[in-house]
Amino acid sequence: MNLEAVMKKEAALLLPTYDRYQVLLRKGKGVYVYDASGRKYLDFLSGIGVNALGYGHPAITKVMARQAELLVHSSNLFFHEYQGELAERLTRLSGMDRAFFCNSGTEAWECALKLARAYARSRRSNGTKPAWRVLAMENSFHGRTFGSLATTGQAKYRDPFMPLMPGVEFVRYNDVDDLRKKFDSSVCAIGLEVVQGEGGIRFMDKQFLQAARSLANKHRALLVIDEIQSGLGRTGKMFAYQHYGISPDIVTIAKPLAAGLPLGAVLTREAVSRSFHPGMHGTTFGGGPLACAVAIAFLQTLEREKLVDHAGKMGNYLREQLQQLQKRQPAITDVRVLGLMVGVELNSGELAKAAVKKMMERGVIINRTHETVLRFLPPYVIGKAHVNEVIEKLDLVLEEQGQTHTKAHAGARRSVAN
Numbered sequence: 155m156n157l158e159a160v161m162k163k164e165a166a167l168l169l170p171t172y173d174r175y176q177v178l179l180r181k182g183k184g185v186y187v188y189d190a191s192g193r194k195y196l197d198f199l200s201g202i203g204v205n206a207l208g209y210g211h212p213a214i215t216k217v218m219a220r221q222a223e224l225l226v227h228s229s230n231l232f233f234h235e236y237q238g239e240l241a242e243r244l245t246r247l248s249g250m251d252r253a254f255f256c257n258s259g260t261e262a263w264e265c266a267l268k269l270a271r272a273y274a275r276s277r278r279s280n281g282t283k284p285a286w287r288v289l290a291m292e293n294s295f296h297g298r299t300f301g302s303l304a305t306t307g308q309a310k311y312r313d314p315f316m317p318l319m320p321g322v323e324f325v326r327y328n329d330v331d332d333l334r335k336k337f338d339s340s341v342c343a344i345g346l347e348v349v350q351g352e353g354g355i356r357f358m359d360k361q362f363l364q365a366a367r368s369l370a371n372k373h374r375a376l377l378v379i380d381e382i383q384s385g386l387g388r389t390g391k392m393f394a395y396q397h398y399g400i401s402p403d404i405v406t407i408a409k410p411l412a413a414g415l416p417l418g419a420v421l422t423r424e425a426v427s428r429s430f431h432p433g434m435h436g437t438t439f440g441g442g443p444l445a446c447a448v449a450i451a452f453l454q455t456l457e458r459e460k461l462v463d464h465a466g467k468m469g470n471y472l473r474e475q476l477q478q479l480q481k482r483q484p485a486i487t488d489v490r491v492l493g494l495m496v497g498v499e500l501n502s503g504e505l506a507k508a509a510v511k512k513m514m515e516r517g518v519i520i521n522r523t524h525e526t527v528l529r530f531l532p533p534y535v536i537g538k539a540h541v542n543e544v545i546e547k548l549d550l551v552l553e554e555q556g557q558t559h560t561k562a563h564a565g566a567r568r569s570v571a572n
Contacts, residue, residue: 156178156190157176157177157178157190160178161176175514177189177195177514178190181209182197182205182208182209182210183208183209183210184208184209184210184535185197185208185209185532185533185535185536185540186209187209187519193517194517195514195517195518195519196517196518196519196540196543196544197209197519197532197533198518198519198520198530198531198532198536198540198544199519199520199521199529199530199531199532200410200531200532200533201414202383202409202521202531203351203383203388203409203410203531204409204410204413204414205410205413205414205533206386206387206388206409206410206413206452206456206461206533206534207410207413207452207455207461207533207534207535208533208535211413211455211535213451213454213455214413214414214448214451214452214455216451217447217448217450217451218415218444218447218448221443221444221447221448222444224443225443225444226442226443226444227439227442227443227444228442228443229438230436230437230438230440230441234442234443234446235443236443236446236447236449236450237255237441237446239446239450240253240255240446240449240450240453241253241255243450243453244407244419244421244453245421247392247393247453248392248393248405248421249401250405250421250422250423251422251423251424251427252421252422252423252424252427253419253420253421253422254419254420254422254430254435254440254441255417255418255419255437255440255441255445255446256417256418256419256420256437256440256441257416257417257418257437257439257440258297258408258416258418259296259297259380259382259383259406259407259408259409259418260296260297260298260299260302260418261297261299261418261437261440262382262406262407262408262418262419262420263296263297263299263301263302263305263345263380263382263406264297264299264301264302265406265420265435266343266345266378266404266406266420266422267288267301267305267319267343267345267378268301268434268435269376269404269420269422269426269427269429269430269435270288270342270343270375270376270378270404271284271286271342271343272429272430272434273342273376273426273429274286274342274343274375275429276428276429277374277429284342285339285340285341285342285373285374285375286321286340286342287321287322287323287340287341287342288305288321288322288323288341288342288343288344288345289322289323289324289325289333289336289337289341289343289344289345290305290306290307290322290323290324290325290344290345290346291307291324291325291326291327291345291346291347291350292307292324292325292326292327293307293308293327293350293353293354293356293524294306294307294308294327294345294346294347294350294353294380295307295308295311295347295350295351295352295353296345296347296380296382297382298311300315300318300319301319303315303318304318304319304322305319305322305345307324307327307353308352308353323336325344327350327353327356327358327362328358328359328362329362330361330362330365333362333365333366333369334365334369337369337373337375338373339373339374341373341375342375342376343370343375343376343377343378343404344366344369344370344375344376344377344378345378345379345380346358346363346366346378346379346380347379347380347381347383347384348363348379348381348384348394348395348397348398349383349384349389349394349492349495351383351384351495351523351529352383352523352524353523353524354490354497354499354523354524354526354527355490355495355496355497355523355527355529356490356497357490357492358398360398360399363395363398363400364398364400367400367401367402370403376403376404376426377400377402377403377404378402378403378404378405378406379393379394379395379402379404379405379406380406381393381394381395381405381406381407382406382407382408382409382418383409383495383531384492384495385405385407385409386407386409386410386411386453386456387410387456387461387462387465387493387534388410388465388493388494388495388531388534389465389466389469389492389493389494389495390462390463390465390466390467390469390492390493390494391462391466391493392462393405394492394495397492403422403423403426404420404421404422404423404426405420405421405422406418406419406420406421407419407421410452411449411452412445412446412448412449412452413448413449413451413452415444415445415448415449416439416445417440417441417445417446417448417449418440456534459535461534461535462534464534464535465493465494465534466493468493468494468532468534468536468537468538468541469491469492469493469494469495469496470491471538471541472491472494472496472530472541473489473491473496475541475542475545476489476491476496476498476545477489479545479548479549482549483549483552483553483556484501485500485501485502485505485552485555485556486498486499486500486501486552487499487500487501494530494531494532494534494536495531496529496530496531497523497527497528497529497530498527498528498530498548499526499527499528500526500527500528501526502526503522503525503526505526505552505555506522506525506526506527506528507522508555509522509528509548509551509552509555510522510528512551512554512555513547513548513551516547516550516551517547518543518544518547518548520544528548530544
């Protein structure tokens with residue numbers, strides 16, 4: 155089936171939830187994807203942070219094929235051999251004690267919110283009202299289900315679905331005074347991203363995160379960190395909060411965990427986990443044998459190939475090249491890099507939108523977030539040659555767009571003069 159036929163069928167049958175690029179992908183290999191005509195694209199978005207090992211990694215395809223022959227799904231009424239091992243690996247890497255497996259990042263965040271409310275109720279004194287308020291960050295993004303939307307600090311996502319879950323108040327990102335003003339004993343949790351991904355690749359100040367940890371301790375609230383986009387090696391450490399020297403109470407992860415299969419997880423401390431008991435939460439598909447077996451292989455590959463350290467090194471190289479490009483291209487107003495979580499801010503949303511399209515035409519996949527920011531989330535397996543290719547093409551695109559912008563303005567001035 156060709157692209158036109160696929161587009162026609164989707165237009166007639168699917169809910170209009172995506173504004174897709176007009177590219178029909180057929181296969182992937184390494185850090186590249188190929189469309190139906192055989193054209194190759196360097197994927198510097200990795201399925202929006204999912205394909206951290208690229209495409210067709212032999213360690214993943216081997217386990218996937220073997221496990222598919224054995225057992226793809228079993229209900230959570232029975233044991234299988236992979237959930238315990240995966241939980242052991244994730245708790246060791248995160249410093250947490252227990253895990254719950256689900257299907258996605260937004261499901262993990264929903265579970266974390268429920269866990270925070272349940273924990274507050276379990277520790278209340280007789281006759282007192284349990285803490286129930288949640289502090290979240292302005293400019294944040296946690297998903298598209300109702301609880302996740304309620305804690306997402308961008309009105310464009312929330313407004314069409316109001317009213318949402320009550321009890322949420324937003325704090326200005328990195329504003330310690332605002333945080334202190336809004337934090338009291340009615341707060342059961344503060345939820346945040348150490349790196350705001352959909353918010354434009356913005357990093358939390360160390361002082362702010364330390365204040366959040368301190369205030370949570372003072373008011374017996376939980377510090378809940380969303381590592382769905384930043385976790386599992388993306389920033390050059392296994393988790394972004396590990397750059398800051400603090401420990402959370404709950405961590406949510408997903409995106410690269412099962413190398414493209416749906417899998418999310420909630421990691422938490424022992425004391426918090428005791429507020430859940432059988433029947434309070436669950437999932438039909440989450441933590442199935444196929445996804446968990448692949449996730450174990452993913453973590454083993456990160457360790458064996460030292461890919462977390464490699465992501466940090468490639469991030470440093472990418473930062474250097476982007477900063478050099480910024481000196482040549484005045485349209486770049488800021489470069490923000492932590493490992494392979496990269497934001498390049500341009501001076502207009504129109505330019506950023508055009509740049510994404512023109513990069514695609516040149517065979518490089520990136521995307522735009524928060525209107526003016528080019529987002530790069532490449533696979534951890536990239537090398538310097540891939541970085542150099544992206545820099546070279548971005549340089550050409552920005553140069554071309556700058557010339558087009560100049561010509562358009564000159565034409566407008568002549569028209570006004572006439």
